[in-house]
Amino acid sequence: MAAMNGLHRTSAAAGVLTASRNLDDVWLKLSEGLNTVYNGQLADMNKERYMSLYTEVYNYCACVNTSADQHHEHRSMQSHGADLVGMEMYRKLENYIRNHVVAKKEAMGSFRGEELLIRYHEEWVNFRFSSQVMNGIFQYLNRHWIKRELDEGNNEIYVTFTLALMVWRQSLFMQLKDYVTDALLDLIQRERDGIKISTTIIKGVIESYVDLGIDEYEPSAQNTAITGNANSRDKLRVYKEHFEDRFIKKTEEYYSAEASNFLQNGSVVEYMKKVEKRLDEEQNRCGNYINEATQIPLAKALEKVLIQSRLELFQNEFGGLLEQHKDEDLARMYKLCERVDRGLDELRIALERHIAKEGHAEIDKVTEQAFNDPKLYVSTILYVHQRYSKLVGEAFVNEPGFLQSLDKAATNFINKNSVTLKAEKHAASKSSELLARHCDGLLRKSAKLPEEEELEKMLDDVMIVFKYIEDKDVFSKHYTKMFSKRLIYDQSASEDAEVSLINKLKQNCGFEYTSKLTKMITDMQLSKDLCGKFRSHCSDTGKDLGVDLNILVLTSGTWPTMPPLQVQLPEKLNGCLEEFKAFYNQKHNGRKLNWILSQSRGEVAANCFKPKKYLFTVSFDQIFTI
Structure with missing residues (x-):
């Protein structure tokens, strides 16, 4: 071994x-x-x-x-x-x-x-x-x-x-x-x-x-x-x-010198175009032959030299571009400035000031007419808002800060302007009143009614202005009063349009804000059904009232307060009302009906101007006088 x-x-x-x-x-x-x-x-x-x-x-x-x-x-x-x-x-x-x-x-x-x-x-x-x-x-x-x-x-x-x-x-x-x-x-x-x-x-x-x-x-x-x-x-x-370190340093030196030389004779707008071109070139350069890891530090270096150090130039040019409506150049400036830290701050402030100034200037042009012309007043506001809403959407891609500038400026010139100041004691509520009156004009029957789609667009425009109204309770007060008259006097152009606007208000302000308006529509629908049943009752019992009677049963506390009318009713008419009262009490025991004759009306046929026959629509006190 x-x-x-x-x-x-x-x-x-x-x-x-x-x-x-x-x-x-x-x-x-x-x-x-x-x-x-x-x-x-x-x-x-x-x-x-x-x-x-x-x-x-x-x-x-x-x-x-x-x-x-x-x-x-x-x-x-x-x-x-x-x-x-x-x-x-x-x-x-x-x-x-x-x-x-x-x-x-x-x-x-x-x-x-x-x-x-x-x-x-x-x-x-x-x-x-x-x-x-x-x-x-x-x-x-x-x-x-x-x-x-x-x-x-x-x-x-x-x-x-x-x-x-x-x-x-x-x-x-x-x-x-x-x-x-x-x-x-x-x-x-x-x-x-x-x-x-x-x-x-x-x-x-x-x-x-x-x-x-x-x-x-x-x-x-x-x-x-x-x-x-x-x-x-x-x-x-x-x-x-x-x-990379030397490349970045050399890049900063090159573009710092180029920017200084260009701006000695070139405009700010042309400079922005040059910067856009250079940024694209450098991005392509990085993609073509420089390692992708350099993309971010290279972009930061370019932004520092070409944009950050020139922000004051951009800010000084911004107002002029707004005045001249140079939307394409404004979009270019936005794209450049949003690349650097706090690059948009001063532009947002300048935009707010400019829109407020433009809003006041446009309203100043129509003060006398617009004071009693709701349509002109609202259309003037919308003209300014739509112009700058389009600018913010297209040039500034709805950037939240610029949207806020638009909102602040609109709130400023809508709630306090030459028209509202003319109202003196009611200055704070004048815009609310005029907007409510404008809605009444849109929704009331007239000889020339807009198409359904056009009317819906008009209601959307109403909501644009409504968004900026500070005293929405005043608007509600005026709107409810005019809405009730449209319903009572059958002056509403479109029930669908009425419901559409109420839904828009509900989305904006919540259920409570529109609860009374919704209940008023419900009252109208119930009253229509009730009148149909009353006619059937009279027919079934063989009672001929001699009058084509339509009655609206309105819920107390929901509708605006209406003044009473103390008169002695004609016997025939009084009999009709008593008959309806008895019919109603059978169906709704415990409820009390209070007649609001001041809001009632009727049609009277005149045969005294022969051979012609005339039909007059008159209030109850006019009927009694006749």
Whole structure:
């Protein structure tokens, strides 16, 4: 047993020594293959040769591992042998890549500007692709020896593809980075100046900055390098430090100077158009060849230089654009100012002042006529509101702050203006009264009635003004009084329109606000049914009243207070009322009817103007007089 152990130890040592002695032979074949990979001869790298190189790595690294699998009791010695085998091959690969990269650096070291970018981009693309091929050849080394080193926390060992990137960064990029970044920024400035450039080269070089950001101290990040995934936050470290920071600074300097030069002779409106164009260009630039992570910091830098620092200019121009109704330019200003912190504050204040001023000016023009012309008064208010409601909707996209400015201004000029002040003691309620009278004009029967859709639009307009009326109780008082007269005297143009407006008021102010109006409509419907039943009753009982009688039973406390009329009724008419009273009491025991003769009316036929016959609609006191 002892002899066998001794033999085994001798065999293991011999295995290590054999592998060590053969590394030069193995590396000779591998270096020839690497020359093919890295020196632009990949066309000669067919599948058979690729597998031959992979097998060389596999056979060399696996010889000690195989021996270890056969002799478990000497695993520590075999592990040490495997460590030596892996380390030696790893160091030879590292030296090869470094020599190759240093040679490339020396070859391009004298180039500057666009010529340097072209050369750098070409060499980088070739090197990166070649390193991916190399990584495949050394995949067995990655999966075994390198993986074990990484698992054990060795921060000086990298996956072979990561190793290649690290060597490029240390031995070439860090030596030329300032010149390469200078060339990038110069080329980007040329494009900003309107000169056509090759964006493909810029994009490729910038991508190299991202790829070189692999974190050499984070083993888990090394696998990312193999896939080429550039989304990791850590991978942007090199990109941000050596490109983005300088790019942002250069951008601020460029546009600060351009803005100052432009505004020396150009108008604010033309400047806004220029800024819009530049913002679009930079956004496209970011999408075309600059990493998307730069989108936000670039936008912030542009907004600071082109908008934030020029806010006072925009604010001073805003009033003039409002006066001239330059809605397109106002929309442009809004889109720019809303991009910066508190950029809209002064514009909202200016809009409120302007709308209030315009509202007062328009009402001042019609004060004398509008004082007793509700339609003119309301239409003047709507003219101003609709003009600026359209502006806020289209130019300012109904931004809440601008909507609030419109509301405040409308409340101002609707509730206190030259018409309301003319009312003196009733100034606070004048707008409420005029709006209620306007509603009465819309809903009352007339020779020219609007179409249903047109009337509904008019009622919507009423609600626009109603929204701003401060004393809505006064409006309700006037409206209810006029509504009751329309119902009692059958002067309502449309029951549907009446109900529609009541529903709109309910939505705005709640159920309680319109409860009496709703009850009044209910009373009218019940009265119609009651009169029908009364006629049927008279017919069934054979009673001929001699009068076509229509009676409205109105709920006390719901309808406006109406003055009584103390008169002696004609016997025939009094008999009709007594008959109805008896009929009503049979159906509603305990209720008391109080006749409101002051609100009653009748039709009287006149036959004294022969041969013509006339029909007069008169009040009850007129009937008694006749």
